[in-house]
Amino acid sequence: MRMIFIGPPGAGKGTQAARLVERFAIPHISTGDMFRAAVKAGTPMGKEADRYMKAGQLVPDEVVIGMVKERIAEPDCSEGFMLDGFPRTVPQAEALDAAGVGLDVVLVLEVDDELIVSRIVGRRSDPETGEIYHLQFNPPPAEIMSRLVHRKDDTEEACRTRLGAYHDQTSPIIPFYEARGLVKRVNGVGSPDEVTARITAALA
Numbered sequence: 366m367r368m369i370f371i372g373p374p375g376a377g378k379g380t381q382a383a384r385l386v387e388r389f390a391i392p393h394i395s396t397g398d399m400f401r402a403a404v405k406a407g408t409p410m411g412k413e414a415d416r417y418m419k420a421g422q423l424v425p426d427e428v429v430i431g432m433v434k435e436r437i438a439e440p441d442c443s444e445g446f447m448l449d450g451f452p453r454t455v456p457q458a459e460a461l462d463a464a465g466v467g468l469d470v471v472l473v474l475e476v477d478d479e480l481i482v483s484r485i486v487g488r489r490s491d492p493e494t495g496e497i498y499h500l501q502f503n504p505p506p507a508e509i510m511s512r513l514v515h516r517k518d519d520t521e522e523a524c525r526t527r528l529g530a531y532h533d534q535t536s537p538i539i540p541f542y543e544a545r546g547l548v549k550r551v552n553g554v555g556s557p558d559e560v561t562a563r564i565t566a567a568l569a
């Protein structure tokens with residue numbers, strides 16, 4: 366199963382991908398997570414990506430494309446993968462094509478902008494387990510509150526910039542894949558379990 370997950374920031378891609386990769390036994394490849402790991406490790410690529418991420422802007426295509434091509438060439442991707450956050454521009458989609466990477470499905474998770482802002486601002490993640498929480502919608506246990514991380518780009522201002530980037534640069538890739546009959550649109554509003562059920566039905 367070679368799958369792509371598209372949706373605005375905070376649509377629930379990471380939350381749902383964690384559930385799907387367990388079911389399909391494929392690696393979850395999140396370009397955002399890869400960049401955050403590079404920022405934490407202080408690599409030259411991480412330092413460059415950090416400038417864009419903090420501002421809510423997309424990292425330049427040439428940086429992302431090389432990183433993803435290397436990752437999907439690794440042996441654990443031989444049976445498939447779930448790409449979360451890539452491609453995010455038409456040139457990135459074209460690069461995947463040019464590399465001869467065939468796809469089975471493109472899942473588009475749809476959520477309105479105003480709900481997105483509240484999901485993003487309230488998000489907290491656990492650096493020890495990778496678990497994603499929300500202060501209101503999925504509250505973390507009180508005993509782990511002090512170790513939770515609030516992403517630097519999870520401010521309302523950066524979130525609105527990220528939404529602009531999604532509408533201007535990422536949504537044009539949906540017709541690109543629709544023309545190939547690969548797109549399944551899923552309503553991302555509702556509880557995480559309800560959304561998982563809709564995705565499962567869409568993939569059946």
Ligand code: AP5
Nearest residue numbers: 374375376377378379380396397424450484488498499557
């Ligand atoms: P990335 O990490 O990919 O961020 P994103 O696409 O903005 O998506 P998020 O991780 O913010 O949200 P999500 O959809 O995974 O939502 P989640 O499940 O956490 O990218 C970050 C940055 O990296 C980019 O801005 C860019 O700079 C750079 N970058 C990455 N890839 C790139 C590329 N290809 N090209 C260029 N630059 C790139 O859920 C959000 C919150 O909502 C959580 O708190 C969760 O608990 C809650 N929630 C989830 N589902 C529900 C539900 N059903 N009901 C209620 N709450 C819910």
